[in-house]
Amino acid sequence: MSSLSTRDLRRDEFEALVDRVYEPLQRYARRRTDAESASDVVAEVLLVLWRRLDDVPADALLPWCYGVARRVLANTRRGDARRLRLVDRLTHEAVEGSATAVTDTAEHDLTLHAALQRLRPADREVLFLWAWEQLEAREIAIVLDMTPNAASIRLHRAKRRLRQMVDAPDAVTDGKTGVTSGHTGPGDSKET
């Protein structure tokens, strides 16, 4: 019976980790950039994962990977300042009322989009990690490389600010609740 070499063990471990993070990483990246750049981001993260296999925290694999993806995205953006972030583009298109392939699958919640637009990017970032990646504060801390306390506070404040923006009377809403135009989802039709 031959023992596995260190290299074989590393390969097995890497493959097992890739199985767990490959699809979530695609989702993370495609929420934040175009499809082509997203696949570059995923490849880059997996490369880092392979090279730093020993550094990966077992209990926070995905947040750690998101953290790497976030840095890769930031580096990419430094070289391409013209590229609108996907959320900004979505917001812009939702407010303009135009439909795209992406906004067809996302609800046209104009109130929410307008409110998000008024937040700082750092607030949006924690809110999306919370709501889209479904991370808790201690996991967000790993993504953003801060203490769990700091992440907790930032998330709490971001939620509060978003609620304020959403509840604030403005041109998009005709009351405290709801959306005045658009439809609530694919297949739904709602009177405007």
Next chain:
Amino acid sequence: MDERDDQLRARLARIDPMPRAVSTDPPTSANAQDLRETIMQTAESTPTHDEEPRRPRTVLFIAAAAAVVVLAVGAYAIGSSDDTDDDIAVDTESPEPTELALTLAPTDPMAICIVVDPTVLAPSEIAFAGTVGGVTDSSVSVDVDHWYKGGDADVVTLSIAEGNDVALDGVAFESGDRYLVSATGGTVNSCGLTGPASPEFEAMYAEAFGG
């Protein structure tokens, strides 16, 4: 407060640009496996002296400023025949393993080496990574381990015409070492667009060609 939290979270989730309904590439896909293999070979190609014994080193400085001959062998035909004065033979029979031949570009003493950027790399027609096997006075053979773009041959031969002996911008092809090679029009790109594989260079190739 918790209920308000849940409602807010759900409301944000409804504008998710990548909801469950939108599919992603599964880890079992050919794409994913290819990516994994490339990555795992990347780290292994970094020389660690306690691993396999290195093959004997033969340094070949590829002559540039030379007209070159393109031969396309195997299932893959390069196609372009407008770059050189020499005759170009295109042979589309397919021996095994599949092979591809490219020429090394003549150096232009007036050319300035641009800082390599993915946007400069991306228009290349051909890009691959591989390890140099055989080296002769006039050609270098590369065993391809990853195709980024433009082909699927197992072996690529880089050739120069006889009698030329000028270096390809300082790229020394050594038997046993791994290189990233890009080419357009049957001619290998020089000047920083082709060279020894390194993690940074690989990341640049991955960014230029999408992995």
